[in-house]
Amino acid sequence: RPDKEDFYVTASRMVPYKKMDLIVEAFSAMPDKRLVVIGDGPDFAKVRAKAGPNVQLLGFAGFDVLRDHLQRARAFVFAAEEDFGIAPLEAQSCGTPVIAFGKGGALETIIPLPEAGCAASSPAPTGVFFYEQSVAAIIAAVERFEGAGAAITPEACRENALRFAPERFRGEFTTFVEGEWAAFRGGKQGRCSA
Known part of the structure; x- marks a missing residue:
């Protein structure tokens, strides 16, 4: 879906290694950016306690709700280190770029925006990495994503996801x-x- 709305989304089981609290804390520090959080789990109360007024926690939601948000979001935010991690691919299959922790499976499933001063490489980028699981790193990655303009397209995201079909x-x-x-x-x- 090429017509993106002005919000970011993250979705996960709320357990410590998923780092959902970091994502929520980062967006709470950026009150001009809206974040929708989908998921439930043992860390839900911890995550909710860090949520500012620009962060909406939906709790558990069915696949149709998740897909709808993935299709409409500006980007999907992912802070976990996973062996593979299906959620970033699900977002890309919806034409949505990913802002992700640059370690583990994300390195194989997301084509990063070239670093400043580096020549663009082929194929087209589908996301932005951050290399430290911290609030500051997430904020910097969101800013870098927003500065990229049209460099990351829904079509490139979808095409990349099809590699894993x-x-x-x-x-x-x-x-x-x-x-x-x-x-x-x-x-x-x-x-x-x-």
């Missing part, structure tokens, strides 16, 4: 297995043979 996995996996099977049946060693 189940259909692509199935097709490439099937082609690989069939090639190995054909090599095995033909008496040739496959690429995976020792």
Whole structure:
């Protein structure tokens, strides 16, 4: 969805390693920016205590509500270090850029905006990284995102998410297995043979 509204969104189970409290604290320090928080869990009260008037906590919400917010948001904010992390890809599949902690799986699923003074690289960027799990780092990343203008497009975000589509996995996996099977049946060693 290319027509974005003037709010940011984050969604997660509210447990300590997800760092939802940092995101809420950062946005509470930026009263001119609106944040919608979707999720529930043991840290909900801690997160709510840090929420300023510009932060709306929805609590648990169904998939339709989550998808609607992901489609309409300016960007999805993600502060956890995950092995993979599906939420940033779900946001990108909705055409929404991601502002994420630059560690773990996010490094593989988000194409970062080039750093200042660096030449743009291909493919097109789909998000902005911050490299410290802190309020100041999140604020700086949001400012960098806003300064990027139209450098990150909904189309680039969607295209990037499609790299992880189940259909692509199935097709490439099937082609690989069939090639190995054909090599095995033909008496040739496959690429995976020792």
